[in-house]
Amino acid sequence: MIDRKQRIALACAGLAFFSVYSVAEVQTATLEKATLNIDTDTNDFTISVLHDRGFQVTYLTDDNGTPYVNLPSMALPEPALTDVTNKTANDVELVETATTLTLKLNNIAAHVDKATHAISYSVDGKIVAKEQGGLSISSKEVSLSFALGENEKLYGGGQRVLGMDRRGHSMPLYNKAHYGYTTSSHQMYFGLSAVMSSKNYSVLFDNTASGEIDIGKTNSDELLFKAQGGRASYIMVLGENLEDTVTNTVAVTGKQPLPPRWLLGNFASRFGYKSQQQVMDVVDQFNQQDIPVDAVVLDLYWFGKDVKGHMGNLSWDTEAFPAPETMIASLREQDVKTVLITEPFILTTSKQWESAVAADALAAKEDGSPYTFDFYFGNTGLVDVFSEKGQDWFWSFYEKLAAQGVAGWWGDLGEPEVHPDDIQHMWQSTKVSGAEVHNAYGHQWAKTVYNNLTVLQPNTRPFVLMRSGFLGSQRFGMVPWTGDVSRSWGGLKPQVELALQMSVFGMAYTHSDLGGFAGGETFDAELYTRWLQFGTFSPVFRPHAQDNIAPEPVFHADPVKSIARKFIQLRYDMLPYNYSLAFENALYGTPLMRPLAMAYGDSDWFENADSYLWGNGLLVSPVTRANQTVWPTKLPEGVWFDFFSDTKYEGGQTVNYPLSQNNFPVWVRAGSFMPMAKGLSRTEQFDARKIEMHYWHDNSVNSSSYTYYEDDGKNPASVEKGLYTRLLLSASFEDDNALTLTLESDGSYVGMPKQRNITYVVHGFSEKPQSVSIDGNSIPVTWDDKGKTLSLAFSCDYQQSVEIVIM
Structure with a gap:
C-alpha cells in the first residue's frame, strides 16, 4: 500500500x-x-x-x-x-x-x-x-461472494454434466477423473473457477487451489467461490451481449494460438497400438480403403508392453518399436504426423526413477525427499512441473523425442489423477502444497511443453493435447478433450454441453473421444456412426477407445465404414471453412462450436444444449437417441436449408428432420457462404489456388457477408505479423430479382497463389436463372436440375475484385 x-x-x-x-x-x-x-x-x-x-x-x-x-x-x-x-x-x-x-x-x-x-x-x-460478500481471506480460506439476480442464468464450472444453466448447483473446484461418465457429473477432468451470466x-x-463453487444452491441469491488458500484475486469481464x-x-x-492445419484432419487413435508394425498397418488400411487421415496417436504401449509398471520410462520399448525414427519418417513421407502420450508420473520401477531423483525433478515431502504413493499404475513420484529443475528434466525427454520427428504431444492424467494435498511443489522459489496448486498442474505442464517447443521449433505450431488445465490454458495451444466417456448413448448425450461450457471461456478445441472410450461389450453401429457424424462438425476429429472394439472406421464393415468415409471426406472438403473458424478464434476468441445464445440473444436459447452453431453458418443438432426416424429441432427465426438435401425450412419453430443412416441434422442459414476444397486425403494437399465457394440464397435475405481467412497453414507468426489473406465475400438481393455476389481480397503471405480458380455453387434457386455475368460479361454456367444448384467457374488474380450478377 x-x-x-x-x-x-x-x-x-x-x-x-x-x-x-x-x-x-x-x-x-x-x-x-x-x-x-x-x-x-x-x-x-x-x-x-x-x-x-x-x-x-x-x-x-x-x-x-x-x-x-x-x-x-x-x-x-x-x-x-x-x-x-x-x-x-x-x-x-x-x-x-x-x-x-x-x-x-x-x-x-x-x-x-x-x-x-x-x-x-x-x-x-x-x-x-x-x-455480496466480496473477497475474503480467513483461516487459510479464500472466498468470493457475488449477488445473483432473480432471473439470472449462468454458464460456469467448466466440464460438468448438469445442464447449460448451472444455477442451483454446487460443485467441487478440483480437477478429477470421472471414468465412464454418462448423463450426470458434477466433477470432471477440467473444471473452471468461473461463471458467465445471461446479464453479460x-x-x-x-485461484488454483482445491475448493468449491456454489451457484445459488445454498443461497439462491448468492454466487460463492471458496478455496483452500491460494490467490486472493478475481477478474470481472463485461460485455454488451453474450x-x-x-x-x-x-x-x-489470452487467445489461442493458431493451430497447425493438420489438427483439423482425421486422427487414428486407440488404447493402444502395441507395436511399430501395427501402427504402419493401420495407416496402410486408411490408405487402401480411401479414408483420409492426418495423424496417428500412440498411447502408453510405446514405452512398455503392459499397462502397469512402465509409466515414466519416457523412452521407446525397443522390442515393440525397434526403429521408431524409421517409422516416424515413413509416416511423415505419407503426410501422417506422429503424436505420443506422456504422463507426469514417474514410477519407482521405471527406467527414469533414479534420474528423476538425482535431478531433484519430483514433488517432495516436507523434508525435501521425493513424495511417493501408490496409484493404479504402480508406486510413483510426480514430476514437479512448477519447479525449474522439474521442468528442465521433464523437457529433456520431449526434446529427444522431437529430434526423432514426433509432431504432437498428448499429456494424460494431468489433473493430476492422484495428487496428495500435502505434496510440496517449488514455484518461483516458494514452497506450495498440492492443495494450493492442484488445478494449475495441467496448465503449468502445457505451458512448459508449449513454451519450450516454440524455442526448439520456432517455425512450427505446437500441438498440445491435454485433458486438464485452468483458466487461460488456451494461451499454450491446449487442445482439451472430455475424458474417458462411456461408449454409450448416455456418453454421447452431454458432449455438446461439455464443449460449449468450455468454449465460451476460451477452450475452443474441446472435443470428445469419438465413438466413446470406456466399456461397451458389443459394437453399436448406430451409436458409432452418429458419434462420428457429430465429430465431423467438432473442433477435433479423433475416434479413440479401448481396443476391445476398434475405434477406427477401417476395421468395420459397410454400411458403417462407407458412411464414416463419406463424413470424414466431408470434413476434409470443409477444411477451408473450418480453418477460417480457427482463424476467427485466434484473431477474436470466437469459439468454433457456439451456443445459439451467442447469435440469438433471446434467453430461451441460453439453456439449449441440443443444438449448436458451427461457425455462423451451420446449425448442428446431434442425434443422441437410438432408432429415431425423425429428429425434432428448434430452429431460430429465418430460413434454413438442410445441408444435405437443400430442403428449405422456415425457422421460428420446431421441425422434424427426417433421418436416414446417411444424413445428419445440419442446417445452413440462408445467406451463408462456405468455402470448400473437394477430394483431399491429407490436409497437406490443400491447394489455395482451387476453391469451391458455396452460397445459400433466399429472397428473404437482402444482404449478407462472410470473410474467408487463409495462410500457409504452418507459420506460427501468421496472426501476429499479419501474414494471411482475407477474401471478403458479400451478397445482395434487389427487388428486380438480381442477386449480386462480390469478392474482394486483402493481405498476403509467403507462398500465396497469384491467381485462383474459383467455382461458385449457389443453392436455393427453384429454377435456372435467366442470365449470369461476371464484371458485366455473360458467362456459361452449369445448372443441376435435380439438386437445384447453379455452378459457375472463373479465374482471378488474388488482388482482383469480382462482381457476379445472377438474374
Whole structure:
C-alpha cells in the first residue's frame, strides 16, 4: 500500500494520483496508471483495469489486516497487467462522490462503496454485477461472494454434466477423473473457477487451489467461490451481449494460438497400438480403403508392453518399436504426423526413477525427499512441473523425442489423477502444497511443453493435447478433450454441453473421444456412426477407445465404414471453412462450436444444449437417441436449408428432420457462404489456388457477408505479423430479382497463389436463372436440375475484385 510520503514522492515525479479519503472504511485511495490502490481498516486491495473489457481485484491483506502473499496469476497472461496499464492509463478516470469511488474506462466502471468497500460493476451506467460478500481471506480460506439476480442464468464450472444453466448447483473446484461418465457429473477432468451470466458479464476466480463453487444452491441469491488458500484475486469481464462477453473474456485471459492445419484432419487413435508394425498397418488400411487421415496417436504401449509398471520410462520399448525414427519418417513421407502420450508420473520401477531423483525433478515431502504413493499404475513420484529443475528434466525427454520427428504431444492424467494435498511443489522459489496448486498442474505442464517447443521449433505450431488445465490454458495451444466417456448413448448425450461450457471461456478445441472410450461389450453401429457424424462438425476429429472394439472406421464393415468415409471426406472438403473458424478464434476468441445464445440473444436459447452453431453458418443438432426416424429441432427465426438435401425450412419453430443412416441434422442459414476444397486425403494437399465457394440464397435475405481467412497453414507468426489473406465475400438481393455476389481480397503471405480458380455453387434457386455475368460479361454456367444448384467457374488474380450478377 502506498502511504502519504510515497504519494508525495510520486506527485513530485509527475505520476498520476487522486485525493486521499478518510471516510468510514476506506482510509486512502490512490490511482497509479490503471490501478486503483485502496487501503481500508480491514483490507488493502487493488482494482486494475484490464483492456477496456473488465477489472482485476486483488487483496493484499487478510481480514485481520495481515499482509497476504499471493501466488502468481494463472488466468492472465504474464505481461497483461503491465501492458494494459501502459496502454489505458491516460483513459482511466477516478470519480469521487461522498459515498463512492468510481473507476471508469469508456463505458465500463467499477464502483467502490466507501463505507463497506463492496464493489459493483456497470456498463453504460447500468449496474450488472455486484459483490455480496466480496473477497475474503480467513483461516487459510479464500472466498468470493457475488449477488445473483432473480432471473439470472449462468454458464460456469467448466466440464460438468448438469445442464447449460448451472444455477442451483454446487460443485467441487478440483480437477478429477470421472471414468465412464454418462448423463450426470458434477466433477470432471477440467473444471473452471468461473461463471458467465445471461446479464453479460463473467467472473473469473483466479485461484488454483482445491475448493468449491456454489451457484445459488445454498443461497439462491448468492454466487460463492471458496478455496483452500491460494490467490486472493478475481477478474470481472463485461460485455454488451453474450458474444461480446465471450470474446472479451478470451481477450483478457489470452487467445489461442493458431493451430497447425493438420489438427483439423482425421486422427487414428486407440488404447493402444502395441507395436511399430501395427501402427504402419493401420495407416496402410486408411490408405487402401480411401479414408483420409492426418495423424496417428500412440498411447502408453510405446514405452512398455503392459499397462502397469512402465509409466515414466519416457523412452521407446525397443522390442515393440525397434526403429521408431524409421517409422516416424515413413509416416511423415505419407503426410501422417506422429503424436505420443506422456504422463507426469514417474514410477519407482521405471527406467527414469533414479534420474528423476538425482535431478531433484519430483514433488517432495516436507523434508525435501521425493513424495511417493501408490496409484493404479504402480508406486510413483510426480514430476514437479512448477519447479525449474522439474521442468528442465521433464523437457529433456520431449526434446529427444522431437529430434526423432514426433509432431504432437498428448499429456494424460494431468489433473493430476492422484495428487496428495500435502505434496510440496517449488514455484518461483516458494514452497506450495498440492492443495494450493492442484488445478494449475495441467496448465503449468502445457505451458512448459508449449513454451519450450516454440524455442526448439520456432517455425512450427505446437500441438498440445491435454485433458486438464485452468483458466487461460488456451494461451499454450491446449487442445482439451472430455475424458474417458462411456461408449454409450448416455456418453454421447452431454458432449455438446461439455464443449460449449468450455468454449465460451476460451477452450475452443474441446472435443470428445469419438465413438466413446470406456466399456461397451458389443459394437453399436448406430451409436458409432452418429458419434462420428457429430465429430465431423467438432473442433477435433479423433475416434479413440479401448481396443476391445476398434475405434477406427477401417476395421468395420459397410454400411458403417462407407458412411464414416463419406463424413470424414466431408470434413476434409470443409477444411477451408473450418480453418477460417480457427482463424476467427485466434484473431477474436470466437469459439468454433457456439451456443445459439451467442447469435440469438433471446434467453430461451441460453439453456439449449441440443443444438449448436458451427461457425455462423451451420446449425448442428446431434442425434443422441437410438432408432429415431425423425429428429425434432428448434430452429431460430429465418430460413434454413438442410445441408444435405437443400430442403428449405422456415425457422421460428420446431421441425422434424427426417433421418436416414446417411444424413445428419445440419442446417445452413440462408445467406451463408462456405468455402470448400473437394477430394483431399491429407490436409497437406490443400491447394489455395482451387476453391469451391458455396452460397445459400433466399429472397428473404437482402444482404449478407462472410470473410474467408487463409495462410500457409504452418507459420506460427501468421496472426501476429499479419501474414494471411482475407477474401471478403458479400451478397445482395434487389427487388428486380438480381442477386449480386462480390469478392474482394486483402493481405498476403509467403507462398500465396497469384491467381485462383474459383467455382461458385449457389443453392436455393427453384429454377435456372435467366442470365449470369461476371464484371458485366455473360458467362456459361452449369445448372443441376435435380439438386437445384447453379455452378459457375472463373479465374482471378488474388488482388482482383469480382462482381457476379445472377438474374
